[in-house]
Amino acid sequence: MRLPRRANDAMLERIAAYWQSQLVFVAAKLGIADVLVEGPLTADEIATRVGAHAPYLNRVLRALASLGIFAADPHGRFHLNRLAQTLRSDHPESLRDFALMLVDDYNWSAWGALEHAVRTGSSAFEHVHGAPAFPWMQEHPEKEKMFSASMASISVMENAAVARAYAFGKMQKIVDVGGAHGHLLATILRSYVRLRGVLFDQPQVIQEAARSGFITSPDVSARCETASGDFFDSVPVGADAYVMKYIVHDWDDAKCIRILDNCRRAMASDGRVLVVDHVVAPGNRFDWGKLVDINMMVMLGSKERTKDEFRQLFSLAGLRLKRVIRTASALSIVEAVAG
Ligand SMILES: C[S@@+](CC[C@H](N)C(=O)[O-])C[C@H]1O[C@@H](n2cnc3c(N)ncnc32)[C@H](O)[C@@H]1O
The missing domain is CATH 3.40.50.150 (Vaccinia Virus protein VP39)
Structure with a gap:
């Protein structure tokens, strides 16, 4: 039987929601979904292919799997599941580029200034980056492309x-x-x-x-x-x-x-x-x-x-x-x- 969720548990999940964003971002950045297309791999094998520290990567994947993104099997191999598929670069409805853009440092730091926006009624992005978003992007063509x-x-x-x-x-x-x-x-x-x-x-x-x-x-x-x-x-x-x-x-x-x-x-x-x-x-x-x-x-x-x-x-x-x-x-x- 499912126990009723306490308000504190529900609130904690929301408070720490940005941990989830960073986990998804790292999985997208390392291209983990792409290396699993051919079949499941252990964290050691994935780490070798994407250039990561295997024990840390194993913990990142375990946390992601607990959120329903990738799935571990009893042999310690990680599989692509329904949500992880959306991080493949070649998936027809891929969200990989979106994850890379939304959690990129320039967006991350702008969201970090939400309080400034709410207190002043002005753009957090401009406060942090010194220019409105579109002109700033013109100065950063790689970000505009992304x-x-x-x-x-x-x-x-x-x-x-x-x-x-x-x-x-x-x-x-x-x-x-x-x-x-x-x-x-x-x-x-x-x-x-x-x-x-x-x-x-x-x-x-x-x-x-x-x-x-x-x-x-x-x-x-x-x-x-x-x-x-x-x-x-x-x-x-x-x-x-x-x-x-x-x-x-x-x-x-x-x-x-x-x-x-x-x-x-x-x-x-x-x-x-x-x-x-x-x-x-x-x-x-x-x-x-x-x-x-x-x-x-x-x-x-x-x-x-x-x-x-x-x-x-x-x-x-x-x-x-x-x-x-x-x-x-x-x-x-x-x-x-x-x-
Ligand atoms: C949020 S994007 C939307 C893009 C597209 N309509 C879509 O749904 O994917 C805003 C678009 O407006 C364009 N844009 C911004 N300022 C513009 C301007 N002054 N004149 C013409 N296009 C402009 C940007 O280059 C960008 O492609």
């Missing part, structure tokens, strides 16, 4: 869910505003074979996009153009829809109004804006969006929004919230038309 790769990796499931949730087939042309390497755009174009798309992002990101291969794949490349620029100045004109995934949550209301206003001016007369973000659930229930909201507070001093907050934001940019479409992922599509 960030884009990790966004693409978590996007695999999300993007398929977004493509399925909305009838893009009724349109001729869409723009993915701040579309990074084009994973979402390529997923949508693959699902709607007559649709054309424009991938729009900053010049240095668009340059990398061709190399990452999503928009150059033969089934979409002929229907996909790229354009670079600054969405605070303008976005490509004349499309039926302006898709923005993980964009509006990056900015304060004033900046969002500028981006949304630029989309409204650029879109076809019956065009629409499709904001793909978390829509924060009311009440006390667990909602991944409520945690991502704190990440936005720490990293950018920005936020996730409720439906009412979206409605108000759109109206200030001359748009009208038409509906919120849930997807099979944690994200929703918030559709707006000229108001």
